[in-house]
Amino acid sequence: MSINWLRVVSPSIVKLPPLLPFSYSSPSSCSCFSSVVVAMSYDKELTAAKKAASLAARLCQKVQKSLLQSDVQSKNDRSPVTVADYGSQALVSFVLQQEFPAEFSLVGEEDSKDLRKDGAQELVERITKLVNDSLVSDGSYGVTLSTEDVLKAIDSGKSEGGSQGRHWVLDPIDGTKGFLRGGQYAIALALLDRGKVVLGVLACPNLPLTPINDQRSPNNEVGCLFFAEVGGGSYMQPLDGSSTVKVQVSGVENPEEASFFESYEAAHSMHDLSSLIAQKLGVKAPPVRIDSQAKYGALSRGDGAIYMRLPHKGYREKIWDHAAGCIVVTEAGGVVMDAAGNPLDFSKGKLLDLDTGIIVTNQKLMPVLLKAVRESLEEKASSL
Numbered sequence: 001m002s003i004n005w006l007r008v009v010s011p012s013i014v015k016l017p018p019l020l021p022f023s024y025s026s027p028s029s030c031s032c033f034s035s036v037v038v039a040m041s042y043d044k045e046l047t048a049a050k051k052a053a054s055l056a057a058r059l060c061q062k063v064q065k066s067l068l069q070s071d072v073q074s075k076n077d078r079s080p081v082t083v084a085d086y087g088s089q090a091l092v093s094f095v096l097q098q099e100f101p102a103e104f105s106l107v108g109e110e111d112s113k114d115l116r117k118d119g120a121q122e123l124v125e126r127i128t129k130l131v132n133d134s135l136v137s138d139g140s141y142g143v144t145l146s147t148e149d150v151l152k153a154i155d156s157g158k159s160e161g162g163s164q165g166r167h168w169v170l171d172p173i174d175g176t177k178g179f180l181r182g183g184q185y186a187i188a189l190a191l192l193d194r195g196k197v198v199l200g201v202l203a204c205p206n207l208p209l210t211p212i213n214d215q216r217s218p219n220n221e222v223g224c225l226f227f228a229e230v231g232g233g234s235y236m237q238p239l240d241g242s243s244t245v246k247v248q249v250s251g252v253e254n255p256e257e258a259s260f261f262e263s264y265e266a267a268h269s270m271h272d273l274s275s276l277i278a279q280k281l282g283v284k285a286p287p288v289r290i291d292s293q294a295k296y297g298a299l300s301r302g303d304g305a306i307y308m309r310l311p312h313k314g315y316r317e318k319i320w321d322h323a324a325g326c327i328v329v330t331e332a333g334g335v336v337m338d339a340a341g342n343p344l345d346f347s348k349g350k351l352l353d354l355d356t357g358i359i360v361t362n363q364k365l366m367p368v369l370l371k372a373v374r375e376s377l378e379e380k381a382s383s384l
């Protein structure tokens with residue numbers, strides 16, 4: 001890796017030290033894991049998670065490429081994302097089970113119910129072919145899966161998670177709308193150990209390797225893999241597996257200089273509320289709207305300083321939409337909280353039990369962001 005390349009990428013990306021062999025006490029502000037010191041290494045799990053997510057990313061890239069090249073694709077045809085979603089979950093599940101046959105539990109977004117219905121056979125065959133092609137190109141396992149093997153691998157994701165034992169947490173394609181649009185999406189994989197997120201991997205096939213909106217360096221090269229292990233920092237490498245860099249969140253202290261991320265889809269986050277909060281903070285830059293947990297990845301390397309996710313009333317957040325992103329950001333020095341200032345609790349099963357929304361920023365900006373969020377929520381409530 002050349003130092004010049006590092007300089008171009010971002011001032012907040014610094015040279016890579018070797019990965020630490022053991023985890024150590026986490027910063028008290030970190031919301032993803034325990035403040036108890038646990039001398040535990042998850043290196044083997046991290047290596048497997050990176051491999052699984054990278055393979056799944058390649059599978060998804062292949063499907064998205066053919067989707068975008070196809071001019072007969074109807075706007076409402078969700079079959080490409082369906083095939084890639086299930087294929088990604090089957091592949092990740094298969095790889096993790098091969099690596100950890102003794103102890104395996106996966107909380108995945110998908111299950112095979114719809115695939116077992118009449119008329120789904122052709123879909124299942126397409127998924128199986130994609131998975132087998134990926135396994136052949138990897139060459140590690142020397143097996144060919146049957147359609148039933150693939151359905152079983154998908155269904156291994158039925159765990160409920162919780163506060164006991166270890167559970168993998170997977171969003172096989174986070175940002176399905178972005179995937180269909182040709183925009184951002186992510187394969188998000190995390191490991192919970194006794195209810196705490198201890199590692200996370202975010203494969204973002206369409207995220208530029210250089211900072212988003214950087215006028216000086218064109219975003220020609222895309223495909224980022226972010227990964228973090230508790231106590232070991234956050235890292236990014238190109239999806240092709242070359243040079244790794246350590247990443248850090250933005251050090252911006254003046255909110256006027258901060259730019260913020262939010263969901264691309266207005267249905268997923270209240271853009272009017274985030275705009276009010278940004279106004280209170282004096283943020284000058286317009287919002288950066290991108291799909292999926294690619295937002296956490298981009299924030300972890302300092303592309304922007306704030307991420308606000310403020311779903312409409314009644315929406316319940318799922319752990320697979322935040323677990324990997326949360327540890328990637330906290331290990332990069334950031335803070336992830338709900339809108340009331342509580343850390344996220346991943347030990348309660350598939351759902352997060354939280355107040356109003358999720359906000360993410362660096363340690364310096366969090367108090368002012370929380371204040372602006374509280375005031376804006378009060379104003380919104382009194383105007384109803």
Ligand SMILES: Nc1ncnc2c1ncn2[C@@H]1O[C@H](COP(=O)(O)OS(=O)(=O)O)[C@@H](OP(=O)(O)O)[C@H]1O
Pocket residue numbers: 109171173174175176177178262263264265266267268269290291292293311312315318321
């Ligand atoms: N109504 C509503 N409110 C809030 N969030 C919702 C809602 N509906 C869905 N989702 C979840 O949002 C995930 C997509 O993440 P983003 O909102 O960051 O990206 S995007 O703007 O939708 O593209 C998306 O993840 P995927 O389903 O994996 O794509 C959903 O889990």
Ligand SMILES: [Mg+2]
Pocket residue numbers: 171173174175320321
């Ligand atoms: Mg999702």
